[in-house]
Amino acid sequence: MCPLISLNNCTVTRNGSRLVGPVSLTIERGKHLALIGANGSGKTTLLRLLRGEFPPDGGGIRLYDFGEGEQSSALGLRHRIGLVSAELQEYYTLHAPRTSGRSIILAGFFDTPLLYSTPSPEQEAQADAIINTLGIHDLADADLGTLSTGQMRKLVIARALAPRPDVLLLDESMEGLDAASREEVRSLLDKAGNISTLVCAAHRIGDVPETIKQTVVIEGGTVVVSGSRQHIVDHLGERRMELMACDLPDRQLRDTYDFLLRLRHCSVVVGGTRILHDINWTVLPGENWLVLGANGAGKSTLLKLITSEVAPYADDDDGIGTVERLGGLTVDEARPRIGVVSPALQINYARELAWEVTALETVLSGYRGSVGMLDQPTDEELEGARKWLKHVGLDHLSERPLRRLSYGQQRRVFLARAMAPAPALLLLDEPMTGLDAASRGVLLGLLQQLAESGVPIIMVTHHAEDRIPAINRVMTIENGRQAFVGTLEEYEKSASH
Incomplete structure (x- = not known):
């Protein structure tokens, strides 16, 4: 079976700085993958490369095959690759505070941030199914500007899941969620694994759904180790972070107050x-x-x-x-x-x-x-x-x-x-x-x-x-x-x- 997405010796360079690569990676149907790495390691850029938002530099090869033959461009395939990201959530907070939750879920069918087209009855029904699965009827009816960070995250996840994509890319999907919400999202993503192939980027392996067995560690935009979850846990446990040895900057004395x-x-x-x-x-x-x-x-x-x-x-x-x-x-x-x-x-x-x-x-x-x-x-x-x-x-x-x-x-x-x-x-x-x-x-x-x-x-x-x-x-x-x-x-x- 051909991989859904394959990267062969791909790099991404922006403003003279190499952000990713060289990296070779395959996403196979049903074989979920976790990308673990620290802040700035290149996880988000790698997800954007997989989705087709960034092209690889010359010399690298990226191929897609969703059953209609191989192609190197993501043109016409964006509905097959869903994305959950903090940037999209921030966009809604900035630009759409009076938009309803249901509206942005429906916009996911068109890969547009807001709903500019009339959804079909089938799309309406599919959105209802996701809303029911997540139990977010109250969020779907609410304006985005009234929602908390965690509530917004649930809507963005629902938006990505509504079109039933072949591949679902998750960029720090658990960040900003309380313990109860994390469990709800983990449960949902376990179910989503029966529909989509999951690629989950995180800096905490504990934030990766149990359904994902294969893990790679990203450092400096490249894969440094790969294997099972336990193998990665053992690897990360052996690593030591070099802490800063400098003293805390001097603190100027402030006035004292009877109450704060x-x-x-x-x-x-x-x-x-x-x-x-x-x-x-x-x-x-x-x-x-x-x-x-x-x-x-x-x-x-x-x-x-x-x-x-x-x-x-x-x-x-x-x-x-x-x-x-x-x-x-x-x-x-x-x-x-x-x-x-x-x-x-x-x-x-x-x-x-x-x-x-x-x-x-x-x-x-x-x-x-x-x-x-x-x-x-x-x-x-x-x-x-x-x-x-x-x-x-x-x-x-x-x-x-x-x-x-x-x-x-x-x-x-x-x-x-x-x-x-x-x-x-x-x-x-x-x-x-x-x-x-x-x-x-x-x-x-x-x-x-x-x-x-x-x-x-x-x-x-x-x-x-x-x-x-x-x-x-x-x-x-x-x-x-x-x-x-x-x-x-x-x-x-x-x-x-």
Whole structure:
């Protein structure tokens, strides 16, 4: 049987830099494949090469054969090769907040981001079948702008599955999903393996569905080892990451505050839907908080409330809620003293600056709490920004535009941006999303150092294992309401019962 897709000695070069190759790879029907590699290893570029979005450089051979004979171009085959990617999800967040979930699922039949054609009755029925399988009727009826990252991911997966492609390419498909959602998606992909041949790119082998038995490791755009899952686990277990030996950059002393945050009777309504219900929460000096909750629980909206991206809703019973920051500073006074890492911030950069700013400029903007550079940085700020880029392992990419960095590398740049100004409070919204295991380990270590140096941290996540040892307070949110607020010890006792 001929391979569905074959690569023979293929390379991909862009702007004078080789991104992939030389690589030889075959995708055979029913033989699912996992691509494991760190951020920037070339996984995403390899998927785009497989799908036909990038041509191979001269000398390489790429062939497709879906039963109608071999061809070297993907022209006319895009409906046979589905794709799930963070970039597509970001497109919807940026450009289609008022589009319905069902509409983008149907757009998958036409390989267009939005629905420009009238679907046939058969396509409508096929979309309904996927919606039923995933159990996402509520998401299909909702506007995209009201959905969480995890909810959006489910829709993008549904969109890719709806046309029943021969090959389904998955680029970090589990990132941004809570434990329950990951299990749902794994179960779905196990079923999808009976329909499509899966090619799953990930930096955590645990994110690869069990249906996938064959695995290759990608480093520097080439295959360095291949074999069974267990063989790869053994290989990765023997590897050691060279940690950065430099000291944590000096932290300027900040003013002390009687309280860091004080929220009273805060509710938030977005698009007519109440996202948060009567939140009462005080954060004091010396406290480091872990905020836990499933996708769509309201965690990210809580951080937007703190950063004044959304305002409290005027509740009939409690009036308008209040948000006080850093002992009562105004929003403008508090903004440059609160470091933020969030998917929303990355999206703002994409929307307003089209990713043309460099990694160094992005970190420097953290000193002003702005999107992009507002004025010339001082020599001290330049030195601090470069130190933090070095700490997140990206000093060699300081002059590279954000658009030329991988998603995981972009996230590390935004972590450096938040850390550089020595914030009085650090807000982290799923900070480890998009990072491979080695990068997560380094960044968790840096966050622990920050906490030990006196920077209060609020970490929002659905990965409880991503918490740092300095966490001593926990709040859980369920359906927009506080389900638990207390010490870590109290939380662990309640969770064990």
